Structure formats: C-alpha cells, structure tokens
Amino acid sequence: MFSAVSIQVNKIHICGGSILNIRWIITIAECVRDRDFEMVMGIQNQQDEKNAFRHKPLEVIIHCNYDQSQATNGIALVRTTNSIKHSWNIRHSNLAVEVPPVGAKIRFTGWGGESKNETFSNKLKILNAKSVSHTNCQGRIDPHNVCAHFPKDMGPCNADIGSGLFHFEDLVAVAGPKLSCGENRSDEFASIPYYYDFIRTTISTCDKF
Known part of the structure; x- marks a missing residue:
C-alpha cells in the first residue's frame, strides 16, 4: 500500500496509481489524458499533508492502441519531474x-x-x-x-x-x-x-x- 499514488487536480483526488520506480508511476489513460494534475505519495489519508510528497509530471505515455470508446489498452505511464525518494511510507511496486x-x-x-x-x-x-x-x-x-x-x-x-x-x-x-x-x-x-x-x-x- 506504500506504493499507492493519489492523482489530484487542484488538490482533489480523482484517480489512483502505483509507483514503479524512482521516476515512474503507472495508472490509466482516463486519469492523466489532457489534464493538469499532480501525483501525491506517502499518505494513507487524504488530509495528511505532513507526510505528503507531491510530484509534477514530466511526461505522459499512453499505450498506442488506447481506445477510449471501448475502454481498452488504457495503460498510462507517467514520468515525474523529480526523483521519488523511497522511505518508510514510500516504495515501488x-x-x-x-x-x-x-x-x-x-x-x-x-x-x-x-x-x-x-x-x-x-x-x-x-x-x-x-x-x-x-x-x-x-x-x-x-x-x-x-x-x-x-x-x-x-x-x-x-x-x-x-x-x-x-x-x-x-x-x-x-x-x-x-x-x-x-x-x-x-x-x-x-x-x-x-x-x-x-x-x-x-x-x-x-x-x-
């Protein structure tokens, strides 16, 4: 559960994701396509700003066969602007x-x-x-x-x-x-x-x- 990511728009949770390594997270295209979002890690409660680490996206890559109408091949990878620092409450999947x-x-x-x-x-x-x-x-x-x-x-x-x-x-x-x-x-x-x-x-x- 420490790999869980909260994808937020204007600091409001809209979707989830998972940490893959120190620069990448995985989610679904509908969450990150044509949106200004940030990724929040290190929390188990949305109100826990003390342990929250916020990251901006550097790059979003969506599977080339993504079909929104059929909701297929929606895998999306997001590279973070800065490295994700692993700690007691943040780790990769x-x-x-x-x-x-x-x-x-x-x-x-x-x-x-x-x-x-x-x-x-x-x-x-x-x-x-x-x-x-x-x-x-x-x-x-x-x-x-x-x-x-x-x-x-x-x-x-x-x-x-x-x-x-x-x-x-x-x-x-x-x-x-x-x-x-x-x-x-x-x-x-x-x-x-x-x-x-x-x-x-x-x-x-x-x-x-």
Missing part, C-alpha cells in the same frame, strides 16, 4: 510476470468512494478479492485483463480508477474505468503481465534521454 491463479487471494488499494454516491474516501481502502477465470468473469473477456471478484458492497468504485491490484507484493493489474461499486459482480483490470513488455521497454527507452 514489483511488476508481476504472471497472472494470479484462479481462486488466488488478491488485494486492491485505492481511495475510491464506498458507493456510487461518494466521490472518494479520505482513507486508503484495502479490499480483499479472489482471482476469477475469464470464463466465469461477468465482464468483457479479453486477454489483456485480469478478473477479480469482490464481496458484495466492498468493490472498487468512483476514483479507484488507475489504482493497483496486488497478488502478495506484486502489482498484477490496474483498475479501469468500468467498476462495479460493490454490486456483487466481477471487475476487470488491465493486466500487468500482458503489458509487461510495453512497460519495461517504455521506461528503459525513455530513461536514456
């Missing part, structure tokens, strides 16, 4: 190279509201879920997605877009724009293993300049 097995316990963190009527939560949520097969998923069946089922009334919701889904300490997926808000159905997340090469290639290429 390990990228998963394989999707979790069906039935595996997975964990979601985000500041989204607990219902459709709540914009966001001041406290960072930690939600437990189980990995679901594409066959049993109640959403669109795509190879670039990971499917997770949350208990009723406990699913990711508004402003959880871009936040991370974890298996143990590995980041396995990123929340997309279509979330169930605890309506007792499965949610689909953009798979980190599917986009692994894109993430690694983009970061290694851009860091040379």
Whole structure:
C-alpha cells in the first residue's frame, strides 16, 4: 500500500496509481489524458499533508492502441519531474510476470468512494478479492485483463480508477474505468503481465534521454 499514488487536480483526488520506480508511476489513460494534475505519495489519508510528497509530471505515455470508446489498452505511464525518494511510507511496486491463479487471494488499494454516491474516501481502502477465470468473469473477456471478484458492497468504485491490484507484493493489474461499486459482480483490470513488455521497454527507452 506504500506504493499507492493519489492523482489530484487542484488538490482533489480523482484517480489512483502505483509507483514503479524512482521516476515512474503507472495508472490509466482516463486519469492523466489532457489534464493538469499532480501525483501525491506517502499518505494513507487524504488530509495528511505532513507526510505528503507531491510530484509534477514530466511526461505522459499512453499505450498506442488506447481506445477510449471501448475502454481498452488504457495503460498510462507517467514520468515525474523529480526523483521519488523511497522511505518508510514510500516504495515501488514489483511488476508481476504472471497472472494470479484462479481462486488466488488478491488485494486492491485505492481511495475510491464506498458507493456510487461518494466521490472518494479520505482513507486508503484495502479490499480483499479472489482471482476469477475469464470464463466465469461477468465482464468483457479479453486477454489483456485480469478478473477479480469482490464481496458484495466492498468493490472498487468512483476514483479507484488507475489504482493497483496486488497478488502478495506484486502489482498484477490496474483498475479501469468500468467498476462495479460493490454490486456483487466481477471487475476487470488491465493486466500487468500482458503489458509487461510495453512497460519495461517504455521506461528503459525513455530513461536514456
């Protein structure tokens, strides 16, 4: 949860993200496309300015096959203007190279509201879920997605877009724009293993300049 990022506009939380290394975070295109935003790290409460570290974006890279109308390939990488200093409350995410097995316990963190009527939560949520097969998923069946089922009334919701889904300490997926808000159905997340090469290639290429 110390890799969690709050993406904010005018100091108001709109989306989530995860720290990848000292210069990069990962989120979803809808959160950072054509917006003046900043990234806040080191907090578990939106009102905790004492431990907040704010970073401005230097560069935003969205997957070349991003399709907003279909909400597909929305992975976005953001390079920060300054280095992200790791500390007791800030650390990077390990990228998963394989999707979790069906039935595996997975964990979601985000500041989204607990219902459709709540914009966001001041406290960072930690939600437990189980990995679901594409066959049993109640959403669109795509190879670039990971499917997770949350208990009723406990699913990711508004402003959880871009936040991370974890298996143990590995980041396995990123929340997309279509979330169930605890309506007792499965949610689909953009798979980190599917986009692994894109993430690694983009970061290694851009860091040379």
